[in-house]
Amino acid sequence: MSKSTIDHTPASAxxxxxxxxxxxxxDDESFGLGAVISTLIESGVRVNVLCYTRxxxxxxxxxxxxxxTERTSxxxxxxxxxxxxxxxxxxxxxxxxxxxxxxxxxxxxxxxALTVSADVLLVFDxxxxxxxxxxxxxxxxxxxxxxxxxxxxxxxxxxxxVADTLRGQYGAAFVGRPPELLDVRLTVDRSLQxxxxxxxxxxxxPDSPLWRRLELLGDDEWLRWLRxxxx
Numbered sequence: 143m144s145k146s147t148i149d150h151t152p153a154s155a156x157x158x159x160x161x162x163x164x165x166x167x168x169d170d171e172s173f174g175l176g177a178v179i180s181t182l183i184e185s186g187v188r189v190n191v192l193c194y195t196r197x198x199x200x201x202x203x204x205x206x207x208x209x210x211t212e213r214t215s216x217x218x219x220x221x222x223x224x225x226x227x228x229x230x231x232x233x234x235x236x237x238x239x240x241x242x243x244x245x246x247x248x249x250x251x252x253x254x255a256l257t258v259s260a261d262v263l264l265v266f267d268x269x270x271x272x273x274x275x276x277x278x279x280x281x282x283x284x285x286x287x288x289x290x291x292x293x294x295x296x297x298x299x300x301x302x303x304v305a306d307t308l309r310g311q312y313g314a315a316f317v318g319r320p321p322e323l324l325d326v327r328l329t330v331d332r333s334l335q336x337x338x339x340x341x342x343x344x345x346x347x348p349d350s351p352l353w354r355r356l357e358l359l360g361d362d363e364w365l366r367w368l369r370x371x372x373x
Contacts, residue, residue: 150362151326153185160188161296162260164251164284166239166276167197168217168231169342173352174266175298176224176335178363181328183225190258191229192251193217194280199236200345212344220341224334230254239279244286247279251287261371263288267299268368273315285368294371299324304358312351319366326365332356 161182163175171179171191179189198210214231221229232250234242255263265284270277281297288295300308305318335356339346346352 149327150329153181153187153328156182156262156326158182158187158262160258160260161190161262161264162251162255162258162284163189163191163264164280164287165191165193165266166274166280167195167200167236168193168213169197169220169339169345170266170277171217171224171226171229172220172335172338172342173345174271175264176220176338177330177332178264178298178328178365179226180224180334180338181330181363184331188227188258189225189264190227190254190260191221192254193229193231194234194239194247194250194283195236195276196231196233197236197345209344213342216342216344220338223338223341227258237276240275242279244279244283247283248286248290251283252290255287255291255293260293261373262294262296265295265297265368267297267317267319267366269317271298271300271317273317281368288369292372293369294367295369296326297366297368299364299366300355300359301364304355307358308351308355311354314351316351319364323366324364325367328363328365329361330363332361 196210197213265281302318305316
């Protein structure tokens with residue numbers, strides 16, 4: 143892909159001390175946000191995670207009565223690898239976040255952000271990056287909670303070239319952004335992200351678009367402000 147003219151931003155230059163990542167499923171913290179999270183933690187930022195579901199609806203490796211338990215354990219292992227302070231794992235139905243009361247999801251994000259003294263909520267980009275409705279709902283809740291608290295909402299996103307390539311190769315509904323909508327270009331080391339992804343064997347299938355996405359992104363991750371902080 144062509145490189146943007148946006149300068150690389152050191153994680154320390156973002157001025158963050160505590161971040162709450164708001165996600166929909168176990169593995170979102172690794173497959174999507176893993177390199178961003180590990181880079182922030184390496185720079186001295188405390189990162190906590192709020193995850194709304196246990197991912198029990200996945201059928202990537204066939205259905206399993208114990209899948210929710212399995213994915214709960216996978217999330218705990220991945221969090222240790224990444225260095226996450228704490229994971230608050232809720233038990234909302236996987237695949238149905240968009241049908242739940244928005245205010246209820248927002249309140250979880252709001253109270254957790256207060257508990258961990260977050261100065262920014264880290265979310266997936268609008269459209270959920272992959273188009274998954276659970277991702278969309280989690281992002282919306284995170285942004286609304288950030289707005290209520292006067293905090294920033296910083297979104298992990300894909301450059302449009304990467305999203306277009308993934309759509310063409312896999313047919314998934316990846317959403318990308320043009321350079322003018324990208325605010326932060328973060329240089330990352332993906333070693334911990336790859337280790338954390340390996341903690342999710344129920345989901346990290348060999349032909350997953352995840353691996354191609356990491357190849358296309360190289361050592362860059364891209365972020366944009368969905369809401370800038372009031373301070």
